[in-house]
Amino acid sequence: MGLSISLENRPNxxxxxxxxxxxxxxxxxxxxxRKYFIPKGIDTWSIxxxxxxxGKVLDRFPRDSDLDSLRSRAELSINAAPWDSDILGxxxxxxxxxxxxxxxxxxxxxxxxxxxxxGDIESNIYPTTEFSDLLDVVRTNDKTKEHLxxxxxxxxxxxxxxxxxxxxxxxxxxxTPSRIDVDxxxxxxxxxxxxxxxxxxxxxxxxxxxxxxxxxxFRRIS
Amino acid sequence: MFKGCTPVYGKPEVExxxxxxxxxxxxxxxxxxxxxxxxxxxxxxxxxxxxxxxAYHIKVAIEQLESTVRQLLASGRKVTMVVIRMKGPSxxxxxxxxxxxxxxxxxxxxxxxxxxxxxxxxPVKVIYENDLQKNIEDLRGNNWVSALA
Numbered sequence: 001m002g003l004s005i006s007l008e009n010r011p012n013x014x015x016x017x018x019x020x021x022x023x024x025x026x027x028x029x030x031x032x033x034r035k036y037f038i039p040k041g042i043d044t045w046s047i048x049x050x051x052x053x054x055g056k057v058l059d060r061f062p063r064d065s066d067l068d069s070l071r072s073r074a075e076l077s078i079n080a081a082p083w084d085s086d087i088l089g090x091x092x093x094x095x096x097x098x099x100x101x102x103x104x105x106x107x108x109x110x111x112x113x114x115x116x117x118x119g120d121i122e123s124n125i126y127p128t129t130e131f132s133d134l135l136d137v138v139r140t141n142d143k144t145k146e147h148l149x150x151x152x153x154x155x156x157x158x159x160x161x162x163x164x165x166x167x168x169x170x171x172x173x174x175x176t177p178s179r180i181d182v183d184x185x186x187x188x189x190x191x192x193x194x195x196x197x198x199x200x201x202x203x204x205x206x207x208x209x210x211x212x213x214x215x216x217x218f219r220r221i222s
Numbered sequence: 223m224f225k226g227c228t229p230v231y232g233k234p235e236v237e238x239x240x241x242x243x244x245x246x247x248x249x250x251x252x253x254x255x256x257x258x259x260x261x262x263x264x265x266x267x268x269x270x271x272x273x274x275x276x277a278y279h280i281k282v283a284i285e286q287l288e289s290t291v292r293q294l295l296a297s298g299r300k301v302t303m304v305v306i307r308m309k310g311p312s313x314x315x316x317x318x319x320x321x322x323x324x325x326x327x328x329x330x331x332x333x334x335x336x337x338x339x340x341x342x343x344x345p346v347k348v349i350y351e352n353d354l355q356k357n358i359e360d361l362r363g364n365n366w367v368s369a370l371a
Contacts, residue, residue: 002279049281052288052339052346053330104255117318118281126255126286129224129241132276175278178314184278206313 002133002177003152004119005029008166008191015085015112016078021164023074023090026109026121028159030067030092032152036144037105037123039094042070044077046087049108058088065094086112096125098137098144103128118176119169133174135186153189167191169199180206227262227272228307228349230361234262234270240290250297256289261299270303278312280319280328284346288339295341304339305361306348321348326360 007022030039041062048055061073074090090109095102105125110118125134138145149172157167170189171177177185179199190196224241227234238245238261243253251257258273271290273283283306291301306328311321319337320329326347328337336345349357 002277050285050288052284052337053281054335117314124279124282126282127276127279128255135277176281176312176314178312180313181278184312 002135002171002173002175003029003121003123004169004171004173004177005121005167006115006119006169007121008168010166019078019085019088019109020075022109022120023071023078025160025165025167026090026092026107027067027071029121029123029156030107032156032159033107033123033148036098036148037094037096037107038065039067039070039092039107040065041093042073043091043093044074045089045091046084047111047113049089049091049110049114055089089114096134096137099141101131101137101140103131103134103137105134117178119171119178135172135174149187153187157189157191169195179203182207224259224274227260227270228305228354228358230270230303230305230358231264231266231268234264236263238262249294249299251290251293254289256286257293258286258290261290261294261301268303269300270305271301272305272307275306275308278308278310278315280306280308280315280348283308284328284337284339287346291339291342301339301342303344304342304346306346307354308348308350310350310352311348324360324363326357 007025010018030037041064043057044059045055045057059077064070070092078085078088089111092107094105096105103125105123107121107123109121125131125137127133131137138148153170160167167189168191171185172187173185175184180203182203224239227237238249240246240251240257240259240261246253246257249261258271260272263269271287273286275283287304291304294301318331320331322329326349327345328348329335330337338345347361349361
């Protein structure tokens, strides 16, 4: 299950404050998933999450699953100028333990540039021959599915401190869940009905737009 | 399920299934989940690393390729080509990554810059299951053009 969380853009907030608020939400996700996902460190990167995508690893803090020390490390990276908070991102590599299945995975905080594709916070497994996506594993156990999908969508948005952040959308689905790959979604949360309708309309426009190219002819239905 | 490298230049002469712990041990690749599916050698001297994706996720595929290539190069192995084989593109990632129809090279959408794994000269290539034969022919044809240039 790719999990993708998008936060509401807050006007008049500094990039540093925005990143700190996003980090706070990420740690709340880690707390929520604690029974199933054990982080094993934190990588701080700039520009892009991978070197081949133009990114650079600024700090690697491995082999620690204590959330407080991971939080301190992340805050240290944010406060350690000269890098700009706008281009900073974090990846928490870790292990997903779902019943008797143990898989390597990650939770990533994307920066301003990459959030448009993967959301502000993204989480999944590294695929194996048996499981191509976290969703495949989650589906094997009803209790896990209830907690990680149903309870998460229902309860998590209310746990977030609305003074600093607001969850805009949450998508659960195969691969890279988003509004434009509707067929891969298994669950979604919208902060308002308006957002849901807006998503539906823009999806229809996007999908149908491919067929309704200029010059296309239409058959009149009488 | 990985069933051997894609026969881009005929049947591979040497082949490692990286999902097999014994093959990973032979190559010194860590069991950290971030490894590709296959590493193989073709008669035309190409050493290829291949990642197959059941679910759409080009970024994760690139991450797995990057990690595998880094470890292979560190142990003195050669890598001249990296390929992602997937069902098809997701609309979401197509806004970020574009795939050149002829060369099959992946580009970053906003810069049109080809994506290269550090240490490998050839850009990352993507082939789709639903047009596999044609995509393989494109890769072969493109290689001949490069060889003649």
